[in-house]
Amino acid sequence: MTTMTLAGAINAGLRAAMERDSKVLLMGEDIGPLGGVFRVTDGLWKDFGGERVMDTPLAESGIVGTAIGMSMRGYRPVVEIQFDGFIFPAFDQITTSLAKMHYRSRGAITLPVVIRVPFAGGIGAVEHHSESPEALFAHTAGLRIVSPATPQDGFDMIQQAIASPDPVMFFEPKARYWDKGEVDTDRVAAQLSSEGGASSATDEMAHARVAREGSDVTIVAYGPTVRLALQAAALLDGEGASVEVIDLRTISPLDTETVVRSARKTGRVIVVHEAPSAFGTGAEIASRVTEEAFFHLHAPVLRVGGFHAPYPGSKLEHDYLPNLDRVLDAVDRVLMH
Template sequence: MAEHEKITMAQAFNQALRDAMTADESVLMFGEDVGALGGVFRVTDGLTAEFGGARCFDTPLAESGIMGFAVGLAMNGMRPVVEMQFDAFAYPAFEQIVSHVAKMRNRTRGALSMPITIRIPYAGGIGGVEHHCDSSEAYYAHTPGLTVVAPATVADAYTLMREAIASPDPVVVLEPKKLYWSKDEVDLDEVQPGIGRAVVRREGTDATLIAYGTSVPIALEAADAAAAEGRSLQVVDVRSIVPFDDETVCAAVRSTGRAVVVAEAPGFASVSSEIVARVTERCFHHLAAPVRRVTGFDIPYPPPKLEHLHLPSVDRVLDAVDTLQWDDV
C-alpha cells in the first residue's frame, strides 16, 4: 500500500472543495470570511488565490441573504457551496433553507433543482462561547427535501463533501468542529461508501453503539475500554442522517441484540430518538433490552467550563451499556 501523508479533517474538506472546483466551473464557494482569511476554521484556505474572487468570495454578513443568493445562483445553473460560519449563526438562513432550498424541486415538479451544499461547522467540545456549539441536525433532518450528513473521519470528510457538491439536491454537511484538527493517513482516491450508507467502524458481538459526527470517536473509545473489560462492542457510524441507512444499522443491531445511541444533541425529539424508534420498530424481536441513549441534556448548550457535564462521555456510554439487562434477575 502506498504511503500517504497524514492530513487533518479541515484539510480533507479543503481538498474536496478544491477538487470539486477544479472539476466543475459552476461550483462557487461563498460566505463570511471565506475569501482572504480562508474561513475561521481555514476550510477554504487558498481557494480564492487558486480560483479567483469570482469563484470563492466573501458576501455581506447576512446568512439569509447568503442562502437566498445560493437559491438564485442554483436556479440559474450554478452549484453553490455556502459556509455558515457556526451552527448557531445559521438560524437566520433557516427560512430560506426550509421554505425554498428544501422545497424548490418538489414545488416545481423537478423543473428546478437546488444543487446547493450547506456547510455548517457543528457541535461542541471546543470550549466555544455561547452560540458557537449547537447541534442543530434535528432541524435539518426534520425538513423533507434536505440530505444531511455528518462525517466523523478524515476520509469521510473528503468523500461526503465531494458527494454533497456533486448531488443534484441540497445537502447539509455538518462539519464536526471538534474533529477539524484530527489527523489521519488517507488515500483520497480510495472510494468510500457514499451518502445514504452507514458503516460498521468496529466489529463486536455483545452490543452495538450507534453514533455520528463528534460522537463516533467517543463510541470507539468506549468500545476499546469495554474490550479491556471483556465486553465486545460493535460501533456503527451513521454518516448519513438523511437518507438514513436502516439496512446497515438494523443488521448491526440484530447481530448483537443490544444497542446504545450516542449523540451530543439534546435527546428530546432528536435524531437519536428517531434512531431508537426505527431500530425498535424493525428489530424488536432481536432485542434483549430496550435501546438506550446517551445524549446531551435538554438544555441550551452550556458555557465552556460546564460543557464536559453535558457531552456524552466514555463513562456514560459504558454505564448505559451496563444497563442493557445482561443478567436475568
C-alpha cells in the same frame, strides 16, 4: 494515501471539486482572504479568486437565498455557515425554499446547494458556537443531512455532496477538525468521473459504515461522537464486552438497514450524539429499531446525548456532552439485560 486533518481533507475536497467543475463556487462570511474562521477554505481564494470564493455580506438568509438563485442557473454553490448557532436566520430559506423547490416545480428545478456547518462543541467556545441542530433539518423532507467523522469521509463526502443534485447539509464536527487520518484521494475522483457518478456518489453518501465490528452491544454515533464510541469499544474490549460501532455518516436518509442489521446481531443499541436526546436523531433510531428488530432486542434502546437545556457555558460543556463515563454507563445498563 496521504495523511490529512479533517479540516485539511475538506479543504482538499473543495479544491478538487472546484478544479473538476467551474460551476462550483464557495460563499460565506470570512471565507476569502481569511480562509474561514476555522481555515477550512484556506488558500482557495488566492488560487480561485474572489469570483469563486465569495466573501458575502453578513446575513445567513441572504447567503442561502442568493445561493438558491445562483443554483437555478446551474451553479453549484457551497455555502459556509460560520457557526452552527448562526444558521437560524437561514432556517426559513433552507426549509421553505431550498428543501421544497424540486418538489414544487415537479422536478423542473434542482438546487445542488451544499451548506457546510461547523457544528457541535467541546472546544471551549462562547454561546451559540457549539450547537448540534441537525435534527431540526432532518425533519424536513427535501434535504440530505450528512456528517463526516474521518478525514477520508471529509474528503470524499464533500465532493459527493457537491456532485449530488439534491441540497445537502454538511455538518462538520469542529472539535475533530485537527484529527489526522489517512486519505485515499483517487477513489472518489474515479467515481465522479465515471458514468452516473453523481448518482453513485449520492447513494454512497446515503450509507452508514461499520467502524468496528462487535457482537454484544451496538453503539450508533456520527460526527464528533464516533471517536468517543470507538474509545469506549476499545476500553470494553479489555473487559470482555464486544462493541460494534456504527458511524452513521448520514442522518437523512437514515441508513436503517445497517443499524437494524447490527441491532439484530447484538440485541442492544445505544445512540450517542451531542444534540439533545429529546426529539432527536437517537429517538428516530430507537423507533426504527423497535419497529424492525423488536424481537431481537435484549434491552431498551438507550440514548446518550445533550440535555434538554441550552448549551451551557464551556465550564460545564464536558458534563453536558456525552463522555466516556456516560457511554460506559449506558453500556452497563444495556448489558444488565
